[in-house]
Amino acid sequence: MPELPPIDPMDAFIADLQAPVDLSALATARIMAAVRADAARRRRRARTWQALAVAAVVVLAIGIAVYVRPADGTAVQFALPVPAAHEVVVVGDFNHWDTHATPLRRTTNGTWQTTVRLKPGAHVYSFVVDGNRWVADPAAPLAPGSDFGAPNSLVTVAPGTT
Amino acid sequence: MMKYAGAVVLGLAVVTVRLDAQANDDRLRGLFDPPTYASLHAVLDSARNAGLPTEPLIDKALEGSAKHASSDRIVTVVRDLSARLADTRTALGGYGTAEELSAGTAALRAGIAPATLADLRRLRHNEQVTIPLAVAAELVARGVRPDSASAQVLRLAAAGARDVELAALPRSFASPSVISSLYPGGPGFSAPTALDGGKSSGPVEAGKPPKRSPQRP
Numbered sequence: 228m229p230e231l232p233p234i235d236p237m238d239a240f241i242a243d244l245q246a247p248v249d250l251s252a253l254a255t256a257r258i259m260a261a262v263r264a265d266a267a268r269r270r271r272r273a274r275t276w277q278a279l280a281v282a283a284v285v286v287l288a289i290g291i292a293v294y295v296r297p298a299d300g301t302a303v304q305f306a307l308p309v310p311a312a313h314e315v316v317v318v319g320d321f322n323h324w325d326t327h328a329t330p331l332r333r334t335t336n337g338t339w340q341t342t343v344r345l346k347p348g349a350h351v352y353s354f355v356v357d358g359n360r361w362v363a364d365p366a367a368p369l370a371p372g373s374d375f376g377a378p379n380s381l382v383t384v385a386p387g388t389t
Numbered sequence: 390m391m392k393y394a395g396a397v398v399l400g401l402a403v404v405t406v407r408l409d410a411q412a413n414d415d416r417l418r419g420l421f422d423p424p425t426y427a428s429l430h431a432v433l434d435s436a437r438n439a440g441l442p443t444e445p446l447i448d449k450a451l452e453g454s455a456k457h458a459s460s461d462r463i464v465t466v467v468r469d470l471s472a473r474l475a476d477t478r479t480a481l482g483g484y485g486t487a488e489e490l491s492a493g494t495a496a497l498r499a500g501i502a503p504a505t506l507a508d509l510r511r512l513r514h515n516e517q518v519t520i521p522l523a524v525a526a527e528l529v530a531r532g533v534r535p536d537s538a539s540a541q542v543l544r545l546a547a548a549g550a551r552d553v554e555l556a557a558l559p560r561s562f563a564s565p566s567v568i569s570s571l572y573p574g575g576p577g578f579s580a581p582t583a584l585d586g587g588k589s590s591g592p593v594e595a596g597k598p599p600k601r602s603p604q605r606p
Contacts, residue, residue, distance in 0.1 A: 318455060320445075320448045320452075323416075323447075323448060323451050324448065324451040324452045324454070324455040325451075325455075326455055346488075347519070347520065347552065348488045348491070348492060348519045348520070348523060349488075349491065349492045349495055349519070349522070349523030349526065349527070351495075361456065368527055368530030368531045368559070369530055370495065370530065371495055371498040371499040371500075371526060371529070371530060372498050374449070374452070374453070374458075374462075374466040375452060375453050375456040375458040375462065375463075375466070376456065376458070377456055379452075381495075381526065381527055381530055383520065383523040383524055383527050383556050383559060384556070385520060385552050385553040385555070385556030385557070386520070386552050386553065
């Protein structure tokens with residue numbers, strides 16, 4: 228009786244694993260569709276992140292332009308000679324008529340002054356002395372009309388000068 | 390990708406504008422009693438629906454509040470300003486930026502004819518007319534007759550003068566209502582005098598006279 232060659236069970240198992248799998252065409256198509264869908268999803272996700280990154284950069288740039296650049300504009304000096312005053316502020320459309328926003332500093336000769344950067348265009352303003360006295364700028368023309376009693380002054384700011 | 394980015398930016402811009410409008414609304418709400426706020430809100434809504442800028446109206450309300458004007462007066466003035474802005478826009482050919490409309494309103498109020506606004510728009514159809522309008526108003530405020538002020542500005546605009554050149558024009562005129570010394574004991578103020586019978590001789594240099602204000606530092 229011939230002797231059968233020895234069979235290693237492990238070899239057989241590996242051979243089984245290495246044998247080509249015979250998939251049906253339908254299964255192959257479904258697998259490939261799933262792979263393609265996954266790739267498309269990943270591409271869309273990447274595009275979304277890229278778009279968000281671009282948008283973030285644009286928004287940051289706009290934010291800097293709008294909120295940080297107020298330092299730009301034309302520097303305009305406001306001055307009022309009131310040596311006896313204790314406090315002088317300038318209010319106008321450029322600081323939304325906030326009576327605390329733009330105080331003037333007293334100089335050695337008694338003139339109060341400050342410098343404000345203004346956007347090009349026409350601006351109306353007034354001084355408030357010691358918290359309750361509204362004073363138009365004696366060095367500037369009066370703005371047309373005085374809707375609330377105390378007249379305002381007028382300054383025209385040209386673009387492109389600093 | 391740019392389409393997505395554009396959409397996101399547009400969305401954020403809309404949110405920013407809304408937040409800004411909300412902030413302005415909150416500013417007014419904090420300053421006025423509920424009935425006054427409601428009246429102002431109605432004026433602002435009406436202006437917004439008409440495509441008019443609301444910032445000049447809000448500023449006017451804030452000015453009234455700062456000057457302790459009565460609520461009725463503030464509402465009346467803001468409503469009147471809204472109507473003036475609409476008139477200005479009409480005079481400017483039906484459109485204009487907030488700055489143009491504000492400057493144009495001041496010019497009309499100073500006595501500049503609506504036809505001047507239309508002429509300026511025609512002469513500078515590709516440029517803003519804010520500075521020419523502001524200059525016209527300032528010339529009148531300095532004592533120049535409205536028709537003369539209009540003629541000067543139109544002449545310069547027709548000659549292609551730039552904004553910076555136009556803006557230099559009023560500084561060669563003296564203020565008609567200069568108060569030489571507001572405060573007894575103060576150092577007083579020496580106003581610039583009219584130059585060359587009203588013709589420009591160039592802008593006053595910074596610091597000359599020393600108390601001229603506002604001026605380029």
